[in-house]
Amino acid sequence: MKRLLLTIGMGVLFSTSARAAINPLDGKAIFDKNCSVCHSINPPPKLLAPPIVPLASRYHMQFQSKAEGVNHLAAYLKAPDKKNSIDPQAIVRFGLMPPVALSDKELHTVAQWVWDQDNQSMGRGRRFGR
Numbered sequence: 001m002k003r004l005l006l007t008i009g010m011g012v013l014f015s016t017s018a019r020a021a022i023n024p025l026d027g028k029a030i031f032d033k034n035c036s037v038c039h040s041i042n043p044p045p046k047l048l049a050p051p052i053v054p055l056a057s058r059y060h061m062q063f064q065s066k067a068e069g070v071n072h073l074a075a076y077l078k079a080p081d082k083k084n085s086i087d088p089q090a091i092v093r094f095g096l097m098p099p100v101a102l103s104d105k106e107l108h109t110v111a112q113w114v115w116d117q118d119n120q121s122m123g124r125g126r127r128f129g130r
């Protein structure tokens, strides 16, 4: 019995470590691994942070092009700062987000994924330069 449990345990370990090797070009996988502890995608919010879709809508309202929005967000993820926030109310409610320790490439990839989440809600993103 012990040996069986051990074998199952090892199997679980191996399959999770296989999943942990994520593609740096897969924004959703980066989100699941690094952001979803705090952020839900859709409302309601988790305890620690606002949901992603309404944040994506704010980015679309604030920035004309995807490139601008993605650059701003990638910089924010690296070094969150109250004066750069697109949603200062969220800081009052949840506190400032801690910096995310990912490569610039991964930050841009996940920022692009965040930007694209707005298209699910009412297609508002299409109004702007995409």
Ligand code: HEC
Binding pocket: 030, 031, 034, 035, 036, 037, 038, 039, 048, 049, 050, 055, 056, 073, 076, 077, 080, 081, 084, 085, 086, 087, 088, 090, 091, 094, 095, 096, 097, 098, 100, 110, 111, 114
């Ligand atoms: C430890 C919890 C935590 C983690 C992990 C985290 N966030 Fe946040 N995030 C927050 C909180 C709290 C806020 C609201 C306060 C703020 O804006 O700093 C926030 C704000 C944001 C915003 C709004 C930024 C702005 O311009 O105002 C975006 C977009 C965002 N997070 C995306 C992400 C992404 C993408 C990741 C993963 C790469 C991530 N977050 C990881 C807690 C977290």
